[in-house]
Amino acid sequence: MHPYRTHTCGQIRKSDTGTIVRLSGWIHRKRDHGNLLFIDLRDHYGMSQCVIDSDNPLFKFAEEARVESVITVTGQVIDRESSTINQTLPTGEVEVQITGIHVESPADVLPLQVNVDREFPEETRLKYRFLDLRREKIHSNIVLRNNVISSIRRRMTDAGFMEFQTPILTASSPEGARDFLVPSRLHPGQFYALPQAPQQFKQLLMMSGFDKYFQIAPCFRDEDARADRSPGEFYQLDMEMSFVTQEDVFNAIEPVLHGVFEEFSAGRTVTPAPFPRIPYADAMLKYGSDKPDLRNPILISDVTDVFRGSDFSIFAKNINNGSVVRAIPAPGSADRPRSFFDKMNDWARGEGAPGLGYIIFANGEAKGPIAKFLNADRLDMLKSLTGVQDGDAVFFACDKVKGAEHLAGKARTKVGEDLDLIEKNAFRFCWVVDYPMYEMDEKTGKIQFSHNPFSMPQGGMGVLETHDPLSILAYQYDIVCNGIELCSGAIRNHLPEIMYKAFGIAGFSKKDLEAEFGGMLRALKFGAPPHGGCAPGVDRMVMLLADEPNIREVVAFPMNQQAQDLLMGAPGYVDKAHLQEVHIRVVEPPKTDKG
Numbered sequence: 001m002h003p004y005r006t007h008t009c010g011q012i013r014k015s016d017t018g019t020i021v022r023l024s025g026w027i028h029r030k031r032d033h034g035n036l037l038f039i040d041l042r043d044h045y046g047m048s049q050c051v052i053d054s055d056n057p058l059f060k061f062a063e064e065a066r067v068e069s070v071i072t073v074t075g076q077v078i079d080r081e082s083s084t085i086n087q088t089l090p091t092g093e094v095e096v097q098i099t100g101i102h103v104e105s106p107a108d109v110l111p112l113q114v115n116v117d118r119e120f121p122e123e124t125r126l127k128y129r130f131l132d133l134r135r136e137k138i139h140s141n142i143v144l145r146n147n148v149i150s151s152i153r154r155r156m157t158d159a160g161f162m163e164f165q166t167p168i169l170t171a172s173s174p175e176g177a178r179d180f181l182v183p184s185r186l187h188p189g190q191f192y193a194l195p196q197a198p199q200q201f202k203q204l205l206m207m208s209g210f211d212k213y214f215q216i217a218p219c220f221r222d223e224d225a226r227a228d229r230s231p232g233e234f235y236q237l238d239m240e241m242s243f244v245t246q247e248d249v250f251n252a253i254e255p256v257l258h259g260v261f262e263e264f265s266a267g268r269t270v271t272p273a274p275f276p277r278i279p280y281a282d283a284m285l286k287y288g289s290d291k292p293d294l295r296n297p298i299l300i301s302d303v304t305d306v307f308r309g310s311d312f313s314i315f316a317k318n319i320n321n322g323s324v325v326r327a328i329p330a331p332g333s334a335d336r337p338r339s340f341f342d343k344m345n346d347w348a349r350g351e352g353a354p355g356l357g358y359i360i361f362a363n364g365e366a367k368g369p370i371a372k373f374l375n376a377d378r379l380d381m382l383k384s385l386t387g388v389q390d391g392d393a394v395f396f397a398c399d400k401v402k403g404a405e406h407l408a409g410k411a412r413t414k415v416g417e418d419l420d421l422i423e424k425n426a427f428r429f430c431w432v433v434d435y436p437m438y439e440m441d442e443k444t445g446k447i448q449f450s451h452n453p454f455s456m457p458q459g460g461m462g463v464l465e466t467h468d469p470l471s472i473l474a475y476q477y478d479i480v481c482n483g484i485e486l487c488s489g490a491i492r493n494h495l496p497e498i499m500y501k502a503f504g505i506a507g508f509s510k511k512d513l514e515a516e517f518g519g520m521l522r523a524l525k526f527g528a529p530p531h532g533g534c535a536p537g538v539d540r541m542v543m544l545l546a547d548e549p550n551i552r553e554v555v556a557f558p559m560n561q562q563a564q565d566l567l568m569g570a571p572g573y574v575d576k577a578h579l580q581e582v583h584i585r586v587v588e589p590p591k592t593d594k595g
Contacts, residue, residue: 004072004104010046014093016077021096023048024072024104026134027065029115037062039098041073044139048091050075052098061101068107068114068131074100122552127566129557141554144264145542149216151263152237152538155256161214161239166201168194168218171516178222180232183582194220197535199454200520202240203492206531207523214239216538222563227550228484228540231563234551236487240533246475246491249532250274250431257479257486257536261427264545271429275479279434288326288409290435293483294428296416300408301386303327303396312373315357315398323398326408327386330393330415334362340418341368344395347414353407357396361388370396413483427481427544434458435476438469438505449506451476454520455490457502464501479536481544489534496524 004024012021025043032038039050039062050073052062065071075096086092111127112120114134125132132138157163172179172193179193195201197219205213217238225231241252254273261270276294283290286299304324307315315325333340345355359374359382360367366379374382388394395415397407416422437457439450447469455474457463463472475491493499499521503513514521542554552558559565579586 001074008045009041009043009048010090012048012077012091012094012096014079017079017094019077020074021077022072022074022100023050023096025070026114027067027069027071027107030067032063038095039071039073041071041096046091047089049080049086049089049095050098051095052101056098058098058101061103062098065103066107066109068110068134069103070105070107072102072104073098122560123566126558126560129567133556138553141542141546141548142556144546145538145554145556148260148264148542148545149538151260152256153216155259156214156237156239159212159252159256161212162210164205164210164213164215166195166198166205166215166217170195170201173200173516180220180222183584185582188583196221197236198238199452200517202238202533203454203520203531204523206240206242206492207494207526207528211242212240213533217535225559225561225563228543230539230551230555231559231561235538236535237538238533238535240531242529242531244491244530244532246433246477246532249489249491249534250477253479253534253536257429257541260541261481261545265427268425268427270427275429275431277431277433280432280436281434283432284405285326288405288407288412289483290432290478291480291483291485292430292432293413293416293422293480294430295423295426295482296412297421297423298329298331298412298416299387300412301327301329303382303385306374306378306382306385307398310373310378312370315396318398322400324401324404326397326404327382328356328395328397328408328411328415329386329388330358330395330419331388331421332391333393333415333419334360334391336393341393344411344414344418348397348407348411351407351410353397353399353403356407356411357398358393359396360393361390364390368393429479429481432478432480433476434473435478436470437472437474437476437502440470447506452488452490453503453506454492454499456493456498461495461498461501464498464505469505475532477534479534484540484544485537486540487534487536489532491530491532494524494528494530496521499524 001022004022006022009023009025023041025041028040028042028047030037030039035054037052037059041048041050052059073096075098077094078097080093080095110131112124112131114131117137133142153163169182169192173196177196179196182192182194184190184192198215198217202213215238217236218233219236220233223231239253241249254275258270258273278292280290283292285302288300302324303326304319307325308319310316319325341358344358348356357370358368359371382394386394395411397404397411399407436450437455438447440446441448451474455476458473458475476488477490478488479486493502500510500513539551539555543551546554548554557565557567564570
């Protein structure tokens with residue numbers, strides 16, 4: 001007989017009754033019934049109930065073994081009494097009558113309980129992550145992650161993509177976040193950077209003659225944590241294709257995403273391909289975000305003209321000074337108590353706004369603090385622009401364009417949640433397309449890239465030479481699901497003269513460009529195919545499929561919010577000898593006077 005197991009803990013069935021088996025696993029739970037001690041034994045595959053009689057000379061070993069100790073038991077599979085059958089377990093009709101037991105590894109007193117489904121402090125969970133990962137929910141999430149990645153890999157391979165691995169030690173690249181730097185021992189004073197994304201390498205693979213590339217790629221960015229973003233590192237489905245248009249990229253990745261989400265949807269509905277295409281300008285207007293949650297039916301409208309020159313002087317004056325007014329409908333809310341509207345105003349003030357004006361349409365009348373300032377024609381225009389009807393209300397955000405978009409977008413989400421309008425058990429995908437090529441830095445007034453610097457501008461060299469940079473659109477796109485950005489992508493610029501011009505507009509000299517992107521430029525000068533791709537985030541996909549609010553719940557060994565690995569003790573100090581090897585001297589930050 002095998003020294004550890006003949007079956008897994010999730011394997012024995014009624015058909016095994018009478019069989020001598022050996023199981024190994026962790027003691028999940030113990031129940032002392034006087035003359036009998038029941039042990040729920042757990043491994044990766046499931047749980048089996050084991051029982052030992054107090055007359056058994058091994059009873060003391062079983063009794064003294066703590067929960068989460070690893071044990072091996074030998075015994076006969078017997079039928080449970082009908083009253084004790086556990087229908088929730090695949091092994092619930094039988095149990096193992098222990099004749100032999102060996103403690104492989106005793107457990108100390110636990111800092112967190114594995115066999116209970118309740119929250120523990122983040123610090124405890126991450127410091128003892130190996131225990132946290134034993135808990136049923138988090139264990140299932142990591143298994144789901146494996147299955148999702150396996151499905152992605154199979155689907156990409158079946159679609160003709162080849163998997164390549166790109167370098168981890170590389171050069172710094174302006175991807176929009178800080179690099180993690182690695183000092184070079186052989187080249188004093190010089191540094192490698194961990195890749196924020198395999199952007200340049202996947203483009204170079206297309207220029208090298210490979211037609212379809214993908215990789216489950218690790219990416220590294222020194223940025224702050226968020227619920228949907230891990231500090232430090234994350235994984236993405238990186239893909240690139242040659243001789244393609246934007247629609248070709250969409251047609252290639254949509255079946256993969258739809259297929260994966262449908263495979264692991266657990267009954268939830270998934271947007272069928274083709275996914276809706278929403279221009280960036282429309283997304284900002286109608287949803288107040290370039291990450292629109294299409295489960296929310298509310299659409300924002302521009303109602304600036306309703307208030308332009310109106311008797312509502314606050315809005316009218318702001319409009320004359322360059323502000324706009326966005327309307328956020330609240331369907332069916334006319335019968336809500338006054339407190340509902342007051343709370344929305346309080347919420348808006350908490351967001352840094354003066355408040356949210358509103359109008360209520362009920363019983364053929366317009367009510368609320370703003371209604372009296374609008375005549376019948378203006379109210380009819382408001383109804384026409386917003387689609388509100390009798391029984392509805394509408395809130396207003398007045399500010400400069402970006403401020404109004406931001407507040408209206410957040411208000412749309414809050415109203416949708418408060419009125420329970422968000423579609424449940426659904427994954428709603430869309431593409432956001434036609435991103436601006438450039439944006440202005442509000443602090444410096446300088447033109448900079450708004451998205452991926454290697455993108456092809458819509459109109460090519462012609463628009464770069466003749467158009468206002470802030471009016472130029474790029475072949476850039478994002479995939480969004482349920483208000484979460486899953487990926488960014490673009491059709492790439494494959495012409496060196498356009499690269500020089502595009503980067504020149506963003507303030508890069510020819511010398512700077514050749515110093516930072518020499519490899520890319522050399523490749524472009526020797527024949528580069530039109531190409532494009534995208535990179536959906538694996539962590540975010542699994543987070544959505546697992547219905548988890550925080551990405552930490554689907555990553556095996558995440559860092560905390562301060563980018564610390566509490567389990568392994570990273571980042572940590574390095575001894576002077578090691579620092580000297582890589583030619584580094586640590587300069588401590590100046591101490592601040594707290595007195």
